[in-house]
Amino acid sequence: MERFSIRGLLALVTWLLLMPGAQAQEALIDESIEAQLRQAEQQADIDAVDDQTRRMVQELRRLESDTRRIAAYNAELEPVVDRQAVTLSQRQAALESAQATRETLPALTRAMVERLDDWIAADMPFLQEQRRARVASLESMLSDPALDDAERLDRTLSAWRAELDYGREMDAWRGMLDGEHEVDFLRLGRVGLYFLATDGREGGVWRVAEQAWQPLDDAARRELQKGLNMARDRRAPELLTLPVSQPLRDQRQQEGRS
Structure with a gap:
């Protein structure tokens, strides 16, 4: 109910007393209706404010919930972002190295x-x-x-x-020695290089230190023939007793310098 001041109430009562009975009653009814209308309008304003307040509170709660979810998501992403940053840094360094x-x-x-x-x-x-x-x-x-x-x-x-x-292979082929004589060559990796005349009466081993051929004796030529047959799959592999062109240690040193 709308509150009236005492002075206003006295004025209203005085006015009603001075009015004729029916007119006074009608005026009192009109005033009551007007007061109720004003009270309804005020209540509607209050209700509207309350609805707006409730909506603002709900929106605030929703924003707070979203903020918490975003904070949790960011916390999960942080190590991923850190790893990506490291990866990007490494790739940048690799690109710079690749450019160089x-x-x-x-x-x-x-x-x-x-x-x-x-x-x-x-x-x-x-x-x-x-x-x-x-x-x-x-x-x-x-x-x-x-x-x-x-x-x-x-x-x-x-x-x-x-x-x-070439250092891992055993190979045999026929070719020209010094461009003059046809011979059979045998190569044992880079350890030994040999030749044997087609009639088997002459053979040699290449000496790296002297950069020249050194003759082979009869026993070495027989071993060389075995080696040729082995390289051509005409004989089962077996141990050969032949002088080498260069020591294995020198060969490894040479390959290490290459």
């Missing part, structure tokens, strides 16, 4: 080709034409604009692998 490698790659590849050429020149004289042709192909490749640095390096490494494989 790309800049030095042409010079590195050329140096590897030159060292391969020097190694073949100092190595035992077997398959010289084939091996020299491989180096010549690499030298031509270095100036080929159609190839990129990575492909040049790949081909150079492939040539080096072919050379290193």
Whole structure:
């Protein structure tokens, strides 16, 4: 109910007393209705404020819940983000290193080709034409604009692998000795290189230290014939007693320097 001041109430009562009975009763009813309408309007305003307050409180609670979920999610993501940061840092360092490698790659590849050429020149004289042709192909490749640095390096490494494989193989072939005599050659990795005349009366072992052929005696030539048959799968493998072209230790030192 709307509260009236005492002065207003007295004025209202006085006014009603001065009015005729029916008119006074009608006026009192109108005033009561007006007061109730004003009270209803005020209550509606209060209810509207209460509804808005409730909505604000609900929104505040929702925001608080979202904030807690986001905080928990961020806490879970933090170690992942840290790992990603480390990964990105490592990749950046790798890219910088790769850039430096790309800049030095042409010079590195050329140096590897030159060292391969020097190694073949100092190595035992077997398959010289084939091996020299491989180096010549690499030298031509270095100036080929159609190839990129990575492909040049790949081909150079492939040539080096072919050379290193010679140290693990047993091989036999027929060829010319000093361009004059046809003989059978036997190579035992890079430990021994031998020749045997087709009639079996002459044979030799290549001496790396002297860079020359040293003759073999009868017993060594018989062992050499066994080795040729073994390399050609005509004889079961067995231990050979032959002088070596260079000590195994020297061979390993040479390969280690290559």
